[in-house]
Amino acid sequence: MDDKNLTIGDIAQELGVSKTTVSRAISGKGRIGEQTRKKVLDYIEEHHYSPNVIAKGLAQNKTFNLGMVLPGDYNVVELPFFQKCMLGVSRTASAHGYDVLISMVTADNISQLERAVTNRKIDGAILTRTLADDAPMKYLIESDVPFVAMGSTDDDRVVQVDNDHRSACRELTDKLLAHGIRNIALIGSDETHIVTSNRLRGFEDAFMQRKEWDGSRQTFLNVSDGGRVDEIVERLLEKKTECIVCMDDFLCGCVLNTLQQKQIAVPAQIQIASFYDSTVLANRIPSITSIRFDVEELGTKACETLLRMLDGEEVERRTLLGYEVRMRKSTREIG
Amino acid sequence: MDDKNLTIGDIAQELGVSKTTVSRAISGKGRIGEQTRKKVLDYIEEHHYSPNVIAKGLAQNKTFNLGMVLPGDYNVVELPFFQKCMLGVSRTASAHGYDVLISMVTADNISQLERAVTNRKIDGAILTRTLADDAPMKYLIESDVPFVAMGSTDDDRVVQVDNDHRSACRELTDKLLAHGIRNIALIGSDETHIVTSNRLRGFEDAFMQRKEWDGSRQTFLNVSDGGRVDEIVERLLEKKTECIVCMDDFLCGCVLNTLQQKQIAVPAQIQIASFYDSTVLANRIPSITSIRFDVEELGTKACETLLRMLDGEEVERRTLLGYEVRMRKSTREIG
DNA sequence: CTGAAAGCGCTTACAG
DNA sequence: CTGAAAGCGCTTACAG
Numbered sequence: 001m002d003d004k005n006l007t008i009g010d011i012a013q014e015l016g017v018s019k020t021t022v023s024r025a026i027s028g029k030g031r032i033g034e035q036t037r038k039k040v041l042d043y044i045e046e047h048h049y050s051p052n053v054i055a056k057g058l059a060q061n062k063t064f065n066l067g068m069v070l071p072g073d074y075n076v077v078e079l080p081f082f083q084k085c086m087l088g089v090s091r092t093a094s095a096h097g098y099d100v101l102i103s104m105v106t107a108d109n110i111s112q113l114e115r116a117v118t119n120r121k122i123d124g125a126i127l128t129r130t131l132a133d134d135a136p137m138k139y140l141i142e143s144d145v146p147f148v149a150m151g152s153t154d155d156d157r158v159v160q161v162d163n164d165h166r167s168a169c170r171e172l173t174d175k176l177l178a179h180g181i182r183n184i185a186l187i188g189s190d191e192t193h194i195v196t197s198n199r200l201r202g203f204e205d206a207f208m209q210r211k212e213w214d215g216s217r218q219t220f221l222n223v224s225d226g227g228r229v230d231e232i233v234e235r236l237l238e239k240k241t242e243c244i245v246c247m248d249d250f251l252c253g254c255v256l257n258t259l260q261q262k263q264i265a266v267p268a269q270i271q272i273a274s275f276y277d278s279t280v281l282a283n284r285i286p287s288i289t290s291i292r293f294d295v296e297e298l299g300t301k302a303c304e305t306l307l308r309m310l311d312g313e314e315v316e317r318r319t320l321l322g323y324e325v326r327m328r329k330s331t332r333e334i335g
Numbered sequence: 336m337d338d339k340n341l342t343i344g345d346i347a348q349e350l351g352v353s354k355t356t357v358s359r360a361i362s363g364k365g366r367i368g369e370q371t372r373k374k375v376l377d378y379i380e381e382h383h384y385s386p387n388v389i390a391k392g393l394a395q396n397k398t399f400n401l402g403m404v405l406p407g408d409y410n411v412v413e414l415p416f417f418q419k420c421m422l423g424v425s426r427t428a429s430a431h432g433y434d435v436l437i438s439m440v441t442a443d444n445i446s447q448l449e450r451a452v453t454n455r456k457i458d459g460a461i462l463t464r465t466l467a468d469d470a471p472m473k474y475l476i477e478s479d480v481p482f483v484a485m486g487s488t489d490d491d492r493v494v495q496v497d498n499d500h501r502s503a504c505r506e507l508t509d510k511l512l513a514h515g516i517r518n519i520a521l522i523g524s525d526e527t528h529i530v531t532s533n534r535l536r537g538f539e540d541a542f543m544q545r546k547e548w549d550g551s552r553q554t555f556l557n558v559s560d561g562g563r564v565d566e567i568v569e570r571l572l573e574k575k576t577e578c579i580v581c582m583d584d585f586l587c588g589c590v591l592n593t594l595q596q597k598q599i600a601v602p603a604q605i606q607i608a609s610f611y612d613s614t615v616l617a618n619r620i621p622s623i624t625s626i627r628f629d630v631e632e633l634g635t636k637a638c639e640t641l642l643r644m645l646d647g648e649e650v651e652r653r654t655l656l657g658y659e660v661r662m663r664k665s666t667r668e669i670g
Numbered sequence: 671c672t673g674a675a676a677g678c679g680c681t682t683a684c685a686g
Numbered sequence: 687c688t689g690a691a692a693g694c695g696c697t698t699a700c701a702g
Contacts, residue, residue, distance in 0.1 A: 008681095009679075010682095016635070019680080019681090019687045020681085020682080020689055021688060021692095023680070027427075027681080030687090033687055033688085033689065036688085040514035050453040051454075052393075052455055052677080052679050053456060054389060054456075054680090055678070056679080056680050056681075057694095058387075058389050058678090058679080058681095058694050058695070058696090059679080059682085059693080059694055060681065060682095060694085063389060064456075065456075068423075068437075070418075078415035078419065083405075083417065083418055084413065086405075086439070087439060090437060090439045094446070099451060100436065101434050101437075101480055102403075102436075104421070104422060104425045111429070114676040115429060115434070116434060118389055119385060119387075119388040120388065120389060121388060121400075121434055125602075130687080202684060226617075233651050257618050278413060282561075283561040283589050283592050333673085341698085342695055343695065352672080353672065353674075354673085354674095354675085354695090355673055355675095355697085356672060358697060358698085359671095359672090364698090365671090365672095365698085366672085367671065368672085371671080386695085386696075387695040387696070389695080389696090390697090391679090391697075392678095393679070394696045394697040394698080395678085395696085395697065424677055490688075502700050
């Protein structure tokens with residue numbers, strides 16, 4: 001069907017022109033007569049020629065591949081977040097003639113990323129999260145690979161695209177305070193994830209703003225397993241906590257399970273709010289108040305930014321994307 | 336740090352040998368003196384030379400990339416399954432000097448896959464699921480790209496690696512029957528997924544085997560949303576169904592939510608079993624009886640098989656991997 | 671055991 | 687506007 005192994009040379013010979021001319025007709029670079037261009041393009045169209053991107057890459061010292069760095073930790077690998085943003089990245093890369101190559105890294109092993117880089121298989125990279133002491137990020141910086149990070153970091157050498165987690169958490173907390181809730185607890189996981197500390201700051205911002213910091217708020221970080229959640233929930237119930245804000249949907253699921261087991265009604269006896277409303281929380285009853293981020297768009301923006309960098313354009317150091325606080329049944333409306 | 340742009344030519348010149356010799360020392364192909372080989376290898380080691388895989392690829396007509404075809408449908412994109420098997424694929428590819436390039440496809444758009452193929456960016460592909468009328472599969476076949484499918488299909492031109500879903504479902508059902516449960520319902524999603532019909536067959540196998548097919552079993556396929564689940568659960572409760580078997584963890588989550596809302600106790604009033612115990616179900620209370628598949632291993636096997644095909648080896652048409660039925664609190668033990 | 675040379679399929683100064 | 691030629695960094699018959 002396709003004339004698979006058709007080369008630029010074949011076309012040149014067939015049309016009685018030079019390879020240079022064919023190349024120019026295809027790339028659109030360099031002067032070329034309208035006549036000849038059309039002739040070449042028509043031939044190509046008719047014979048389903050498609051250029052060998054590898055050869056093109058060798059000549060131009062490019063790969064037309066973007067590296068996507070994904071966490072390969074066993075816990076994290078299941079979060080829908082990464083696959084969703086992959087969709088955004090993949091689509092925009094594709095639309096610009098690039099492909100996406102994945103590198104799965106763990107805390108103590110970034111060899112896949114190293115291979116992709118030393119083998120010159122990627123033109124740039126996208127980091128899908130930021131950690132406090134980020135090995136892949138360090139590596140990319142010292143290897144001089146253009147990259148953008150999805151997430152935030154203090155290092156202002158790195159181009160960042162992130163949702164505004166701090167404002168998001170502030171706004172959510174503020175709404176809860178506005179509803180008259182005072183005794184709020186925040187539960188989060190890994191503290192070394194920059195996003196965790198950003199949310200924590202937003203939480204505190206809200207209390208500051210309203211001058212209602214009465215010591216009744218509580219925070220628990222580095223909560224990772226169900227057992228720990230049980231214990232914390234127990235403690236919070238004793239302390240008459242009115243609302244628990246969970247930093248991710250997985251944690252929220254744990255909290256809901258614990259409450260269910262203890263026969264504590266939501267929101268009657270305790271209110272619940274969360275981040276991300278992915279399928280993990282979808283269809284929960286009662287519906288969960290949470291913050292929605294457009295993760296696919298995050299991927300899209302990150303990829304667009306990287307592509308602009310590869311084109312030699314100047315890009316903004318930091319792009320902040322929006323969010324949407326969705327109040328639902330797990331928290332009580334007033335009035 | 337790394338002497339990035341070191342080429343085979345530089346090394347040859349530096350060492351006073353030919354490029355041919357350097358190439359041979361690296362590849363291990365062709366006769367070469369032990370002395371010279373060591374000399375070259377030492378130099379390479381010391382100067383951190385790493386070959387340009389793109390150039391190598393052009394010369395050998397290879398890319399050292401494997402295409403991984405992932406569903407880009409909005410619903411499916413969140414299932415942890417795909418990311419987990421990506422881990423297995425990615426690791427083994429990496430261990431063999433290959434990288435993984437992703438192509439996200441939907442029912443009506445396989446352009447990313449087409450690009451990867453026509454641009455000659457991949458040496459082979461892995462299909463992460465099989466459908467009844469599978470566009471990506473058809474395309475790969477007619478494009479003559481070596482590939483292996485994770486999942487099953489009737490088409491015996493395709494190399495398949497799959498868990499034994501049929502036996503798994505038979506065994507689970509059989510255990511339930513052995514516990515004296517007779518009135519069992521099966522709920523599944525998309526019927527065009529081959530895996531759905533395989534499980535259905537396993538379900539029926541179990542009834543056949545025990546000659547207890549009394550018409551009390553029921554099956555519901557193509558169930559995809561929470562609303563539909565509500566309705567079905569209602570009907571099943573009326574019919575005194577004793578146990579609901581869910582074909583995936585997402586559906587199971589929906590069923591549990593519905594039951595919770597209706598204040599129906601599990602397993603006291605109705606029993607529940609599911610497939611896959613991913614994080615979606617982890618930490619649920621009560622713990623859910625389910626079938627465990629080693630999804631990462633599935634990825635590993637699929638990738639190994641593909642690599643063997645690329646090496647020109649003969650591979651088995653069909654590899655069936657195991658499963659593990661885990662009886663938990665959501666179904667009652669007898670005795 | 672080693673090397674000169676052609677080739678993989680493109681791009682791109684340089685001339686005309 | 688068009689082309690001959692060199693080059694991207696490797697591999698691989700073919701000779702020696």
